[in-house]
Structure formats: C-alpha cells, structure tokens
Amino acid sequence: MSENHYAEFSECGMKPQDVLAYVSGPVPVPAEGEVLVRMMVAPINPADINFIQGVYGVKPVLPHSRAGLEGCGMVEESRADGFRKGDQVILLRGVGSWSELVAVPAVNLMKLPVAVDPVQAAMLKVNPLTALRMLEGFVSLKPGDWIVQNAANSGVGRCIIQLARQMGVRTVNFVRRPDELREELTALGADLVVGENDEDVVKSTLALLDGKRPVLASNAVGGESALRLMDMLAPGGSMVTYGAMSRKSIKVPNGFLIFKGIRLEGLWVTQWLKHAPAQDIAAAYDKLARLMAEGSLVQAVDTVFPLSEVRRAVEKAQEEFRNGKIVLKMNEA
Structure with a gap:
C-alpha cells in the first residue's frame, strides 16, 4: 500500500459530518517501541461524536486531528516486544482508529487472547x-x-x-x-x-x-x-x-x-484504563474477549459503512432510533 486513507477534521463542529474529511497521506512508519496496525473495523460511539464536537473529556489537537477512539486490527509490522505480524489487537488509548493503518505505541495496544469476530472485537474496548x-x-x-x-x-x-x-x-x-x-x-x-x-x-x-x-x-x-x-x-x-x-x-x-x-x-x-494496573486491564479484557469468542457477549450492529463513507456513517450514528451500532470497515489493501 503506497498511501494511507483516514478520517480527519481541522475544526470542531456540532455536526461532525460537516467537518470530517476522508483524506490520504503517507503510510506511517513505526518507531522503536511501536506497532504498525492494519485497522479492520472501528465503531462510531457517542464519545467519537463528542470528540469531534470538542466536548469530550479528551480534546482534539487541531488543525489536523484524526478521528476514532476504538477499533480492531491486525499487526502489520512490530518494533516492540510481545507483538508480531498477524496478531489481532484492539486500541486501548489514543485516537485515530478511523484509518487504514496506524502506528501505535505498544503500551496502547491489547493483543486478544483468542480469535474474535473483527466487528465484535472492534467494540470490545468501551x-x-x-x-x-x-x-x-x-x-x-x-x-x-x-x-x-x-x-x-x-x-x-x-x-x-x-x-x-x-x-x-x-x-x-x-x-x-x-x-x-x-x-x-x-x-x-x-x-x-x-x-x-x-x-x-x-x-x-x-x-x-x-x-x-x-x-x-x-x-x-x-x-x-x-x-x-x-x-x-x-x-x-x-x-x-x-x-x-x-x-x-x-x-x-x-x-x-x-x-x-x-x-x-x-x-x-x-480514566480507569489510565490508572488501573496492567494485570487488571489484561484480566478484564481476557474475560470479555473469551465471552465474545464463545458468543455469550454480543453487541448489536445496525449498519456497516466503508471508511470512504465516513460522513454518511457519522450522520447515521446520530439518529435517535437505530438497531445497534454503526461501524466503519476499512478499505482492503
């Protein structure tokens, strides 16, 4: 892949669909201690909407802020211990999950202990x-x-x-x-x-x-x-x-x-993820991932949109009556 596509906004807006843009840039290069993740699926949560509006507890860094607080992907390249190509991971901290590729510090990732359906795994964090x-x-x-x-x-x-x-x-x-x-x-x-x-x-x-x-x-x-x-x-x-x-x-x-x-x-x-001991975080996600893998914990999905239709997806996510989560599926390489 010669370029990377992602969702970005240069200003906050109470109607996120009006300020979001689907843009392209260079493929990120992971630094020492980072992991390059090929994102598969990311949900649109109320927190994502609030983040783009500028009213969430975490503030965007403008004028080039990438959207997305949660998601599931596969390790493409690792420059950190404990991760290797092909591992299924979720993002624990940071933003920018509405992207085909992200370079993430290893401490901000969690490797799943069992294989989980990517759509469900993408909604595991929050x-x-x-x-x-x-x-x-x-x-x-x-x-x-x-x-x-x-x-x-x-x-x-x-x-x-x-x-x-x-x-x-x-x-x-x-x-x-x-x-x-x-x-x-x-x-x-x-x-x-x-x-x-x-x-x-x-x-x-x-x-x-x-x-x-x-x-x-x-x-x-x-x-x-x-x-x-x-x-x-x-x-x-x-x-x-x-x-x-x-x-x-x-x-x-x-x-x-x-x-x-x-x-x-x-x-x-x-805040809990920021302060909890690493072993407590791992134990919580281990429990949840295994319940997901066995089908005992399922989250409803209303519509899956390609990342290129992020503005339409965000608008749909703000509708009052839906039958589940709106999720973004990243374009295939």
Whole structure:
C-alpha cells in the first residue's frame, strides 16, 4: 500500500459530518517501541461524536486531528516486544482508529487472547468494559441481587444485561420503547423491561420484585430518569453515572442522601484504563474477549459503512432510533 486513507477534521463542529474529511497521506512508519496496525473495523460511539464536537473529556489537537477512539486490527509490522505480524489487537488509548493503518505505541495496544469476530472485537474496548466495571467496581453483587438501569437498549445497557445474567444478577431495564424492545432484550437475559415514562413506573415495578429493591443503578441519561433510578434503590444503594444522554443535570432530593444513604459515583473507562494496573486491564479484557469468542457477549450492529463513507456513517450514528451500532470497515489493501 503506497498511501494511507483516514478520517480527519481541522475544526470542531456540532455536526461532525460537516467537518470530517476522508483524506490520504503517507503510510506511517513505526518507531522503536511501536506497532504498525492494519485497522479492520472501528465503531462510531457517542464519545467519537463528542470528540469531534470538542466536548469530550479528551480534546482534539487541531488543525489536523484524526478521528476514532476504538477499533480492531491486525499487526502489520512490530518494533516492540510481545507483538508480531498477524496478531489481532484492539486500541486501548489514543485516537485515530478511523484509518487504514496506524502506528501505535505498544503500551496502547491489547493483543486478544483468542480469535474474535473483527466487528465484535472492534467494540470490545468501551461498552463491554464499561458494563464490566459497572458490575464489578462499585457494589459486591451476589446471585439473586437486583440492579436497575436506564438506556437499557444502548450498547452498554445490552452488555450489562448479558454480563449480569452470567453472574446470576437480575436486571430491571428502563427503555422508552418497551413493546418494541422487550422480546429482544429478554432474549439477551433481561428480567424486566419497563417503559421509562409509564405512569407510576417506580411503584408498579417495585411491586414485581417481591419486596426487594435494586442495590445498584446504572445511569446513562440524567435528569428525571436518574431520579427514578434513585427512587428504586435500596437504602445504602449506589447510583453510578457513565453518561448524560438527556444533557440534564442530576437533582438529588435531600432525603435520598440523608435517610436512604444513597451513594452517587461516576464511571469513565478512559480514566480507569489510565490508572488501573496492567494485570487488571489484561484480566478484564481476557474475560470479555473469551465471552465474545464463545458468543455469550454480543453487541448489536445496525449498519456497516466503508471508511470512504465516513460522513454518511457519522450522520447515521446520530439518529435517535437505530438497531445497534454503526461501524466503519476499512478499505482492503
């Protein structure tokens, strides 16, 4: 390959499709300690949209910033210990995954312990790890415990359902389109799928739990939705926020803190990856990759676009109603 194609933007824009460009440049040459990766597939996450908009926790370096925070590829050339040509890898840190070829410091890569379908592996870094940290990082869950989540049909929400089922933990899943989604989410392992805006939804849902209350709430929405989650929680329970889809602040009634003793925490896997011991990161991805390989952890895909259609793909990824993730497939050499 004499040139490399990738997605780039020279300015931030609230409509990423208006600022992104599909461009070409020279093939990157890996330095000592780096690995040249031929990217295969990369998803489009809300974090990617926010990154291009300039409102994500990691800021782009302009005027030539490459897009893409996650993806799967194969090692093309290695100048680092532990990697060799043909290894299947995912990107753990850095940006620029919407590219045919990337030169990456070895510390920013994870070699997969088993072969995983590239489309699924491309989505391994963010959503499955967020779900795993949600279930393992805040509350000591036991089989039979209940948890509650909003945005249950999101990528993270679907992963939480599947991983909770593996743990014997039961899930209450709030969605806005319950009749449309109930069958699909139940097949993944959801115990209850409930309409987010149903009348007296907290009271009617608690009546189905045989006197139990959830000990953990996973919040991706904020606003009134987060209030419902807190209302559902058992005394001493935790609500962990990892997203803010409604763009509305969380307003906490004083009684939830004083009398119920609810704990409020946040989760950003980028920060966890930055500070966690290497062996903990490897163990988490080893577990998730093996579940993916055996088909016990699956993420839904709506549409696969070629990288050359990145602007159309990004526009599609911002549509409210989709049946899974939008992913980019890199052009073949």
